[in-house]
Amino acid sequence: MHMETPDAVNMADVARLAGVSSSTVSRALSGSRGVSEATRRRIELIAQELSYVISPDASGLASRATRRVAIVVPETESWFYYAVLCSIEPVLRAAGLDLLFYRVTGTADRNEFFAQLPARRKVDAVVLVAVPLSPAQLERLDTMGVPIVMAGNRIDGYPCVCVDEPVAARQAVNHLLRVGHTRIGMIRTVDPEGESRQPDAGREAGYQQALASAGIPFDADLEVQVDFSLDGGALAMDQLLSLDRPPTAVFAFSDEIAIGAMRSLRRAGLRIPADVSVVGVDDHPMAELNDLTTVRQPVHMLGAKAGQIVVDILKGKPVPPVSVLPTHLVVRGSTAPPH
Amino acid sequence: MHMETPDAVNMADVARLAGVSSSTVSRALSGSRGVSEATRRRIELIAQELSYVISPDASGLASRATRRVAIVVPETESWFYYAVLCSIEPVLRAAGLDLLFYRVTGTADRNEFFAQLPARRKVDAVVLVAVPLSPAQLERLDTMGVPIVMAGNRIDGYPCVCVDEPVAARQAVNHLLRVGHTRIGMIRTVDPEGESRQPDAGREAGYQQALASAGIPFDADLEVQVDFSLDGGALAMDQLLSLDRPPTAVFAFSDEIAIGAMRSLRRAGLRIPADVSVVGVDDHPMAELNDLTTVRQPVHMLGAKAGQIVVDILKGKPVPPVSVLPTHLVVRGSTAPPH
DNA sequence: CTGTTAGCGCCTTCAC
DNA sequence: GTGAAGGCGCTAACAG
Numbered sequence: 001m002h003m004e005t006p007d008a009v010n011m012a013d014v015a016r017l018a019g020v021s022s023s024t025v026s027r028a029l030s031g032s033r034g035v036s037e038a039t040r041r042r043i044e045l046i047a048q049e050l051s052y053v054i055s056p057d058a059s060g061l062a063s064r065a066t067r068r069v070a071i072v073v074p075e076t077e078s079w080f081y082y083a084v085l086c087s088i089e090p091v092l093r094a095a096g097l098d099l100l101f102y103r104v105t106g107t108a109d110r111n112e113f114f115a116q117l118p119a120r121r122k123v124d125a126v127v128l129v130a131v132p133l134s135p136a137q138l139e140r141l142d143t144m145g146v147p148i149v150m151a152g153n154r155i156d157g158y159p160c161v162c163v164d165e166p167v168a169a170r171q172a173v174n175h176l177l178r179v180g181h182t183r184i185g186m187i188r189t190v191d192p193e194g195e196s197r198q199p200d201a202g203r204e205a206g207y208q209q210a211l212a213s214a215g216i217p218f219d220a221d222l223e224v225q226v227d228f229s230l231d232g233g234a235l236a237m238d239q240l241l242s243l244d245r246p247p248t249a250v251f252a253f254s255d256e257i258a259i260g261a262m263r264s265l266r267r268a269g270l271r272i273p274a275d276v277s278v279v280g281v282d283d284h285p286m287a288e289l290n291d292l293t294t295v296r297q298p299v300h301m302l303g304a305k306a307g308q309i310v311v312d313i314l315k316g317k318p319v320p321p322v323s324v325l326p327t328h329l330v331v332r333g334s335t336a337p338p339h
Numbered sequence: 340m341h342m343e344t345p346d347a348v349n350m351a352d353v354a355r356l357a358g359v360s361s362s363t364v365s366r367a368l369s370g371s372r373g374v375s376e377a378t379r380r381r382i383e384l385i386a387q388e389l390s391y392v393i394s395p396d397a398s399g400l401a402s403r404a405t406r407r408v409a410i411v412v413p414e415t416e417s418w419f420y421y422a423v424l425c426s427i428e429p430v431l432r433a434a435g436l437d438l439l440f441y442r443v444t445g446t447a448d449r450n451e452f453f454a455q456l457p458a459r460r461k462v463d464a465v466v467l468v469a470v471p472l473s474p475a476q477l478e479r480l481d482t483m484g485v486p487i488v489m490a491g492n493r494i495d496g497y498p499c500v501c502v503d504e505p506v507a508a509r510q511a512v513n514h515l516l517r518v519g520h521t522r523i524g525m526i527r528t529v530d531p532e533g534e535s536r537q538p539d540a541g542r543e544a545g546y547q548q549a550l551a552s553a554g555i556p557f558d559a560d561l562e563v564q565v566d567f568s569l570d571g572g573a574l575a576m577d578q579l580l581s582l583d584r585p586p587t588a589v590f591a592f593s594d595e596i597a598i599g600a601m602r603s604l605r606r607a608g609l610r611i612p613a614d615v616s617v618v619g620v621d622d623h624p625m626a627e628l629n630d631l632t633t634v635r636q637p638v639h640m641l642g643a644k645a646g647q648i649v650v651d652i653l654k655g656k657p658v659p660p661v662s663v664l665p666t667h668l669v670v671r672g673s674t675a676p677p678h
Numbered sequence: 679c680t681g682t683t684a685g686c687g688c689c690t691t692c693a694c
Numbered sequence: 695g696t697g698a699a700g701g702c703g704c705t706a707a708c709a710g
Contacts, residue, residue, distance in 0.1 A: 055460045057396045058703035061686045082421035101438040121394045263628045289602045360697045397687035
């Protein structure tokens with residue numbers, strides 16, 4: 001399968017071959033100053049030949065740093081999380097930090113996760129990517145004793161990088177209002193009891209604000225909550241269509257939800273946007289394909305920014321308490337004036 | 340931001356409070372035998388109260404194991420990779436192993452990655468998720484001295500969990516042949532020079548085999564290669580449509596490619612399947628929504644299995660050299676007899 | 679600039 | 695069943 005490693009090369013071996021102490025090797029290889037260019041080069045050459053690299057664990061033990069950061073994501077296999085993960089990765093890697101990936105699935109697993117804190121003693125920082133959190137869980141997280149950064153989630157007291165969810169929602173709903181809709185539904189995602197997922201709550205607030213500003217009374221029947229998935233969106237739309245007076249337009253929590261809803265509309269024989277308009281949030285790659293009007297959020301920038309904040313914190317640099325990224329409406333073919 | 344940790348609790352602290360030596364604490368907390376039930380319980384209680392956990396790094400340093408495994412994925416932000424990642428995670432976590440996430444983007448980064456091997460000395464095993472590899476890179480990987488597992492990629496000499504790509508392709512193409520198509524195009528993904536990405540090569544082989552079995556001569560014009568993305572699929576379809584005699588059916592490397600191709604068809608004013616049939620591979624969540632005929636592969640099983648193989652290897656258990664997972668045709672509305 | 683001396687926090691013989 | 699000693703591989707003062 002793979003060759004036996006004849007007992008890995010250590011710093012001592014390099015030191016011996018270079019005719020110096022291991023302190024010097026350590027200094028040379030870790031790029032600290034205080035080593036003559038000559039010896040440094042000699043050491044680097046020898047290390048190269050032996051294909052030796054410093055053991056991060058031993059190094060970390062001595063210097064009290066893991067050079068690792070935990071990325072925690074919720075259950076949904078939504079595109080959003082992988083996009084964020086993939087955009088955090090290069091930033092962290094460039095700073096010599098490794099990513100430990102944790103995914104918490106469901107309420108039970110989440111409780112377990114915060115009870116155990118599997119990342120304890122393993123990382124220098126934690127990034128929570130829109131993970132629903134109860135106050136108790138947050139407090140528990142703090143006991144890890146490392147900086148915590150929120151990505152796509154806004155929680156007071158922690159550095160956050162996010163969009164203005166209410167604004168995003170208003171951009172979507174105002175668009176629908178503008179083209180003439182007055183009966184506008186919203187499809188939300190479920191919020192496990194006691195935990196607050198900012199995005200959903202924020203977008204719902206924006207939805208209600210927009211309606212209120214337009215003088216449209218709130219109708220609870222028009223707000224449906226479902227799982228964050230394509231099927232969730234489809235189910236929600238079915239539910240909305242079964243109302244006595246279905247909405248003429250729908251604002252969906254995300255594009256994936258919206259695309260699920262579009263399927264239900266098509267199956268019900270309804271035309272988009274002639275019969276029902278649909279707006280989502282994200283600007284998912286599939287949004288354009290489905291000609292879906294949406295509110296674009298800069299997902300990759302969100303990840304990159306979150307990564308940068310982690311890097312800065314670990315460098316001791318000051319970071320902004322909250323970085324709000326812009327969103328904007330992308331009008332496509334799924335919205336039009338009501339029939 | 341977070342409280343200062345008043346110098347983390349160590350094993351010595353627990354030992355002191357328990358009135359035992361740290362050897363005993365070590366034994367008790369690591370579950371080794373040789374400790375009376377009474378003292379073990381006492382120690383566990385104290386550890387709990389102090390919310391103490393063994394430092395994995397220090398422990399690993401002494402016992403020569405990192406309890407970490409690297410998951411390496413290629414650039415594409417395709418759904419496939421996140422699905423695999425998410426299905427590996429619980430298996431590894433259950434075994435007390437952490438995931439280090441690496442994504443190699445583009446040829447330059449890949450070369451750099453294999454030159455540096457950033458995961459060296461950091462993990463007990465590596466899982467490559469359908470990463471294109473040159474023989475030289477493979478050889479380089481071996482110098483890591485840890486087991487390597489291939490997921491979604493079949494390479495001799497390494498434990499692999501994958502599907503039979505030629506078979507999958509034939510399931511798709513035979514379906515098209517069966518309903519009467521004779522002019523069948525294929526949209527492949529690009530293969531950086533010198534690196535072999537099994538899936539693409541395998542599916543292309545299957546495509547050609549199916550045609551050959553049907554006595555249809557190979558037409559190089561009908562084979563197009565593009566980036567692995569929605570846009571790639573769209574571009575490829577445009578190219579196929581620009582032929583003097585466009586195909587009446589298209590076999591796409593993946594559902595995402597296929598969905599991109601469907602967009603081009605729609606934009607060109609062509610009907611699916613009346614004018615052109617389309618088949619993909621994966622059974623992506625969006626496939627059903629787009630009424631796309633596809634060859635389903637058990638992606639989550641693939642991840643889980645790969646995780647299990649890693650766990651078994653690290654336990655010293657024997658593992659099968661290659662686990663082939665089944666695929667099967669899912670017929671939907673995107674395929675029909677030629678016009 | 680370089681070497682020496684102590685640990686970092688834990689595991690592992692080896693005695694008792 | 696438990697403790698003492700030594701070491702895992704490296705870094706961090708402190709000398710010189």
